[in-house]
Amino acid sequence: MKKHTTDMWKIIHIPDKLPIPPNQQPTVNVLASVIDPKHANTLIRRLNQIAPLKNVCHVKRIRKKHLEGGKTQLSVILCLASEDNSLLNSLPQDVQELSDSYQLSPFVTKVCKYAATSKEEWEEQCKLWPTSYHPPTYNIDGITGFSEEDSLSILSFMKVAIELAKSGDGLIVNAAVIVDPSVQQIITNGCDQIFSWHAPMNKTCIRNDCIEQSTNLDSHQSNGVASTVTEVLPNASPSEPESLSCAVSCLNPWKWSEQQSDTANSYYCHPLRHAAIVAIESSADRDRRLFPDLGDAEEKSFETSQSSHVVAMVKRQKTSVANVEKKEADPPNMPSNSVPERPYLCTGCDIYLVWEPCIMCAMALVHQRIRRIFYAFPNPNNGALGSLHRLQGEKSLNHHYAVFRICVPEEALDIAGNRKSC
């Protein structure tokens, strides 16, 4: 790859809500009044008690306006006004009393309904009425920007995903790479497997291969992927590089049913095995393998009543118990110290997808508690992270991930110089 192309690999945060033009932010009406500066403190203290600015905490109570001739004018928000009713006699009783005793003259004005999410929004808000602005301090790294080092590692993982996406013979599919960012290691990966040459009986074999492969990746860090993608569409012939086709499941999840097949039995069809789903399954299998259930070991003690064996069991058990004692309520650890904590789903992990996932995949990633999603190419018709839906902003869900797009030059998908079009 040419050096200059690296500059194009920019990472953009895809926010929870559709960005609105700063000058079109929703507003609410409030009742305000010009006040005598010497009463400001008293009035504000009193108003905060009797009419707190609920739900609009970002709005400042007081506004200072510079008038001509160097004079300043102070205004204060008395209370929220009802949307349909701009009548001044709608003041709550104690606010009314306060207004009367200080001889205020309330007027209706607009303030921005939601806190600003960017500096641009904030500047626009203050034209109506001053608000406070806190640059986002999410607990998910990256939303406020990535360090040079983080960016480089993010880009390298995306490159692994892209290589995986084009590793099928003459076919571009979606690919997913799940990474544990705390140790900068690839945990597992997956490609679209809607059609595969393997019968379901061999499915376990495929998965085992996958596991072996991910183990290699673990031990050799992340320097490239030596993946063999076994699944290809029946009509894509590897011998004809010209017939390159794009079979990204998430781009059109309904397309599977249109697949022409003349050799019904030679491959396995599973319309839901999109790359993200395959990767989730593979990571779960990996966890089960690395952290086998205690039930397994327990069984052995039942099967053999050889005393030596039993004693050995107990000895192992004792170390186990000791470990557990230290860790209190945590799940029991493996005997070896080198084995990491048993993971809870994909908590703390990132996923790299070449294409923005469809809604099924995006929701599966919510269920599996992925922390961050990085994708390279948007999915205009079926994307669930900003294109058609915006699942990261769905407040009712019990888990939210942060979503980033990595702007990747299109040439990245070229296979041996063949220009692709999807």
Add this chain to the structure above:
Amino acid sequence: MDSHVEEGCSSETLTFMELAIEQAKDALNSLEVPVGCVIAEDGKVIASGRNRTTETRNGGVIPKKKKKRVDVIWTRIGDCISIKALKTSNLPSLYSWTLIVVGTSLNFLWQATRHAEMEAIDALLEQWQKSGLSVSEVAEKFSACSLYVTCEPCIMCAAALSILGIKEVYYGCANDKFGGCGSILSLHSSSSKLPKSGNIAQRKDFKCTGGIMALEAVSLLRRFYEQGNPNGRGMCWFISITSTLYEDLEAKLSG
């Protein structure tokens, strides 16, 4: 006909939903979120499934039958329970057997995506693969299938059912947090959000009816959540020890 028949519901619908409830009960007994489903074609159940987020499947690392699950709940790590109290009979009498809880959270979430619907779909696809159906036959089959599930399909499952082109879905209670058939998103009807595009394959809608035996479905879920934090419940690990070892261990555990 039964007096419980809900308005506009055929007895067939109720029969299938009862079978789905049975699946949910099976999930509850395995300490899973109790949601179950069946898939029917031509008035016959052809597949069933229930939540399986904590178990290995397809004979993975731990064959199901090998699991010795003892429903001693609310035990804490290190608790020792006399085996006799558990009425476990098939133990060699050579040793005194003691059960030591070495860990809770053994009902560990592996794959939170193994919902009842996904289990049933996978079973069906495998079945059809074995009988040698072609892709178009598989698509045709799905378009003749009805799914009965005790709880509204979540966003993921609703999307999956649409991708497969299922004919119709009947569900019990609504899913206020994740529902993909009306509660949060409406993935069963694409009319609201449909970008028209040239040669793109047609998005598939399915008919969706909720509220079938919803009370039964909800009461199962309530039972599950009222039992407390499911992750706090332990499966126990048997070990065999001699009495001296036992005393030794007991001392260790209490000290």
